[in-house]
Amino acid sequence: MTVQSAYQTAVDAGTLTTDDAQLAVLPELERVRAALATPLPKRGLFRKAPPPTPGLYMWGGVGRGKSMLMDLLYDQVDAPKRRSHFHAFMQWVHTEMTEARKRGVDDAIAPVAAKLADEVRFLAFDEMQITDITDAMIVGRLFEALFAAGVVVVTTSNRPPDDLYKNGLNRQLFTPFIALIKDRMVVHELVSDTDYRQDRLAGKQSYFTPNNADARAAIADIWDHLSNGKSAPLVLHVKGREVDLPGYHNGVARAKFYDLCGRFLGAADYLALAEAVRVLILEDIPTLSRSNFNEAKRFVTLIDALYEAKVQLICSAAAAPELLYVEGEGTFEFERTASRLREMQSADWGT
Incomplete structure (x- = not known):
């Protein structure tokens, strides 16, 4: 089922009310779903890898339906996938990095990214925000590796990419990640008067x-x-x-x-x-x-x-x-x- 069809089904059932701001982002969500529905081509010596599918960074005020829309997409995706709150995801990343260091790995981020890329094609994050300097130093390299491996990321946030980790310690080291988001994800503001x-x-x-x-x-x-x-x-x-x-x-x-x-x-x-x-x-x-x-x-x-x-x-x-x-x-x-x-x-x- 397309994302638009799933949305209309919820409206017809009375669990959703049609919202113009939500309707405006449905084509982007469907673009992601359709791309993930296409099987990856078998790799061969003379076959070029397909161009990476851009992810989606969906931001806006609280209560505008961002998480609901991401869940709507997630339910329609038929591919290896994972959904979590961003803080919970970073907790998992720290745990995995600790285990990698116990094995004597010098670069603890690499095996975490490789494990994710091997397990999923689609990552969905709720409420991306960076408040910790350690997380700020990790996410750039981690996401760069995930994007390079073809993992599609969709995330929600209450703030635009330029406001992530605003006024944070050594923020200049974090700004390349903001550029990476803008380059590898479609940034869409969900503008609605309704909370x-x-x-x-x-x-x-x-x-x-x-x-x-x-x-x-x-x-x-x-x-x-x-x-x-x-x-x-x-x-x-x-x-x-x-x-x-x-x-x-x-x-x-x-x-x-x-x-x-x-x-x-x-x-x-x-x-x-x-x-x-x-x-x-x-x-x-x-x-x-x-x-x-x-x-x-x-x-x-x-x-x-x-x-x-x-x-x-x-x-x-x-x-x-x-x-x-x-x-x-x-x-x-x-x-x-x-x-x-x-x-x-x-x-x-x-x-």
């Missing part, structure tokens, strides 16, 4: 208290609605540390308070989290006081990062924002956090 993810949350409660069975059931219902019943853990690597998100799908993450505030995490970790997700479901926020002062400080830092990045927050808590922290050092400073929690519940938050 479908925001629409799915419009008018819905986002702060649940008290933290009882009703709150847990409501949170579970929202998670099932936003994740479409699909999720997998996501690990973010930040300056040698790991930020674990137990549940993740399509820009929506789910974690408990102590997953994020009970560990030795700091501002850099929460900023990376805010870059990686557009909706965070945070459960079991307790009352805060001098007895859990360190956790409270981390919570304040987390909320600041989410607030500045305009991340949608859905949470369950032991008390209303103004009553979460009522005694002990830091109560005055927490007033700003309570105010932000209130603001983040507004209907137009994140728009």
Whole structure:
């Protein structure tokens, strides 16, 4: 089935609404599908390799349907393929490189690229973004090898290629990768006035208290609605540390308070989290006081990062924002956090 036919089938079934911005990118998605449907010619002494199929870099604001469109393409591709969140993919790359070094390999990137090229013809990445200097130094050589091997890459991102790793350390070493993207992939901006993810949350409660069975059931219902019943853990690597998100799908993450505030995490970790997700479901926020002062400080830092990045927050808590922290050092400073929690519940938050 062509991508256009699959899109129309979803519209007819009522699971999608026709969107002009989405319709505009369907020919590019179909171009990729059709190319991957063509068997690779057998290699011979006098046979030239076919010209490489350009990939697709699809970027635009959150909630515009980028991941949905990539999934639509992925489902129609009948070729060896792999799909993952970009952070999860880079986690796998680091693991494979570590294993290669244990085998005494000098260039640990080469065997990783060779393994991928041997296993897949199509790689689909959700939410490409570079926040770590180590990743920035790896992706250029890795993708160059994949492109040379004929692997077709389609990725989504919230930002144009020129804004990747913006203001990052030694960014001049990363800019050749940006040029490579522009040379080997079609860059398409998905321009739409509609934020479908925001629409799915419009008018819905986002702060649940008290933290009882009703709150847990409501949170579970929202998670099932936003994740479409699909999720997998996501690990973010930040300056040698790991930020674990137990549940993740399509820009929506789910974690408990102590997953994020009970560990030795700091501002850099929460900023990376805010870059990686557009909706965070945070459960079991307790009352805060001098007895859990360190956790409270981390919570304040987390909320600041989410607030500045305009991340949608859905949470369950032991008390209303103004009553979460009522005694002990830091109560005055927490007033700003309570105010932000209130603001983040507004209907137009994140728009």
